[in-house]
Amino acid sequence: MSSRKVRLGIVGFGAQGSSYAKFIADGLVTNIEVTAIADTDPAKREAIAAAYPDVAVFDDYVTMLESGVVEAVVTTVPHYLHPQMGIQALERGIHVLLEKPAGVYTKQVKELNGFAKTKPELTFAIMFNQRNNPLYRRLKEIVDAGEIGAIRRTNWIITTWWRPQGYYDQSEWRATWGGEGGGVLVNQAPHQLDLWQWICGVPKSVFAKAAFGFRRNIAVEDEVTALVDYGDGATGVFVTATHDIAGTDRFEILGDAGKIVVEDSKTAVVTRLNRPEREISEGMGMDDVRRMFRGDFNPADFYTQETLEFDSVWGGQHSGVLENFAANILDGTPLLAPGTDGIIGVRLANAIHLSAWTGKEVPLDFDEDEYLAELNKRIADEGKFPQRS
Numbered sequence: 421m422s423s424r425k426v427r428l429g430i431v432g433f434g435a436q437g438s439s440y441a442k443f444i445a446d447g448l449v450t451n452i453e454v455t456a457i458a459d460t461d462p463a464k465r466e467a468i469a470a471a472y473p474d475v476a477v478f479d480d481y482v483t484m485l486e487s488g489v490v491e492a493v494v495t496t497v498p499h500y501l502h503p504q505m506g507i508q509a510l511e512r513g514i515h516v517l518l519e520k521p522a523g524v525y526t527k528q529v530k531e532l533n534g535f536a537k538t539k540p541e542l543t544f545a546i547m548f549n550q551r552n553n554p555l556y557r558r559l560k561e562i563v564d565a566g567e568i569g570a571i572r573r574t575n576w577i578i579t580t581w582w583r584p585q586g587y588y589d590q591s592e593w594r595a596t597w598g599g600e601g602g603g604v605l606v607n608q609a610p611h612q613l614d615l616w617q618w619i620c621g622v623p624k625s626v627f628a629k630a631a632f633g634f635r636r637n638i639a640v641e642d643e644v645t646a647l648v649d650y651g652d653g654a655t656g657v658f659v660t661a662t663h664d665i666a667g668t669d670r671f672e673i674l675g676d677a678g679k680i681v682v683e684d685s686k687t688a689v690v691t692r693l694n695r696p697e698r699e700i701s702e703g704m705g706m707d708d709v710r711r712m713f714r715g716d717f718n719p720a721d722f723y724t725q726e727t728l729e730f731d732s733v734w735g736g737q738h739s740g741v742l743e744n745f746a747a748n749i750l751d752g753t754p755l756l757a758p759g760t761d762g763i764i765g766v767r768l769a770n771a772i773h774l775s776a777w778t779g780k781e782v783p784l785d786f787d788e789d790e791y792l793a794e795l796n797k798r799i800a801d802e803g804k805f806p807q808r809s
Contacts, residue, residue, distance in 0.1 A: 426515075426746040429456040429490035431481045431505060433464045436519055437496035439735070440742065441472065448739040451746040458484040481505065485512045492517065492543070492749060494742070498593060499524050499601050500808070503532035506544070506759070510536060515543040517745045521610045522546055522762025524601030525795060525808070526770055527788045529763045536759060543748045544759035549737040550611040551618065551757050552744070554730040555688060559673075559680055560619045567692055569677030574620045574656035580667035581608040581660065588638050595638035597798040598805025603632075603640030605769040609660045613765040616658065620673060622764065623648035623656060625783045630776035635663035639802060646772045649781075658772075678723070688728040694721070 428444070430437045437457070444454050457468045458478040468477050478484040485493065485508065492515035495505045503523040509516045516536075523529040536544040550556055562568065581604055593599025600606060605613070617623075631643040642663055648656040661667075671682040676698065679691040693700065700722060711717070719725075740756070747753035767784060774791050775782040796807040 424750060425451055425453045426749050427455040427489065427491045428452050428746075429458065429481075429484050429493045429514075430454060430496065431458050431484070431493055432496035433457055433459040433461075433468055434496060437494075440494060440496070440738065441468075441475075443735050443739045443742065445472070448735055449742045449746070451743055451750060456484050456487065456489045482508060485509055485514055491515060492745070494547070494745075495519055498599065499606055500528075500599075503528040506532045507535050510539045510542055510544065513539075513542065515745075515749050516545070516759065517543075517742070518546045518759055518762060520547050520614070520762070521606055521766050521769070522759070523766055524606060525788070525792055526763055526767050527792060528808075529766050530788075533760045533763060543745060543755070545741070545745045545748065545755050546757045546759045546762040547738065547741055548611065548614050548618075548757035548761070549741050550615050550685075552737045552740040553685070555682070555685065555728060556615055556619065558728055558730070559682070559688060559690075562680065562690060563619055563673065563675075567677070568673065568675030568679060568690070569693075569696060570652075570654075571620055571650065571673060571675050572654050573674040574616065574672065576612060576616055576657070576671045577659045577668045578609060578612045578671075579659065579661045579664040580669045581662045582665045582667055583608075583636070583662045585636055588636060592804065595636070595640050596802055596804065597639060597795060598802050598807075600640070601795075602769065602773065603638065603642050604660050604662050605641060605644060605772060608662065609644075610765050610769070612660070613658075613768050614761070616656070616671075617764050617768065618761075620656065621650060623768070623784060624651050625649045625781050626768065626771045626775055627781040628772040628775040630772065635661075639798070641773070641776070644772060644776075646775075648768075686729060690726045690728060691723050692726070693723045 441454055444452050454475055456476040458481040459465055465477050476489050493509050494517040496519045502518050506516045506518055588595045626646050626648045628646040630641040632641050634643045636642050643661040646658045669684045673680040677693045677696045682688045744756045748755050770791050771782045771786055777794050799805055799807050
């Protein structure tokens, strides 16, 4: 194991960028040293200089990339900028850790992924810190090992994103099509969109209803219900919102040989059937059914249950992704979240938007030009930001 530390530059010193600098300064990431931070805001540059006097401060990230001070960067900037900044860093031989999401629309993320493939010697990762959550890592192992059988249905209600109107009013770009690229799907819920597909698989199509400015004075979505089709009769439902002050986080995965129920992303109950559900059904006569209806039912005859609970220290998941990113640079340790995986969640969010806009079921291999045209219509209606290509 290398004792050398990766020289990291942080692009943007907002909530995430400042948190990452503190995690590293506090020793939560042992194989990284922050050598530079870039921000366009003079006040933030003053704050950086005061808090980290030994760190080089830049007002332009390209200048930082070309300074020779950094060998890797993490981007904590508005979503539209992630692909552009990723390409510009890779062009200069700099390793890249993108903040989520990888971008706003698949066309720009594909360009980034395609360029990254031309630089196989460089590390390209994305900050899907929930993939470093020990609970979700264990659940993926269980599903991948076939312990609950083939997935028949999934449901995730994730409405713990309550945001007051003042949150949206704090800046001109927030909750706009041209500045942020969407609402809850691109800001709050990308981690769940990634985990849902990481654990359960990528669906074939989606039909969605979304409400835009439903309970907040914003242009983008603050309420979403999406129904996905995995094929072979298996379906999934994803519900998210930013106006539920007593929000719910409940994730269910039903298989033909078991079930997983996750509450608050902290505790999971895993049910494993003694035999596949269809075998139980076909082997049960009406006398058995009557006894069950009368309550003469011993669950142990049919299934076992295990409760999983893992401690997750604040900052530990993000720090773990940072450390894993550096370890890949230093000694080739496999990435928890390869950067090319970022397109998976962006693609599903785009498909949900497109379905909600058109009122149609949308395949996951939807027409990217149609999506971009619909997005640009909404950007034009706002009249604040340039349209995208």
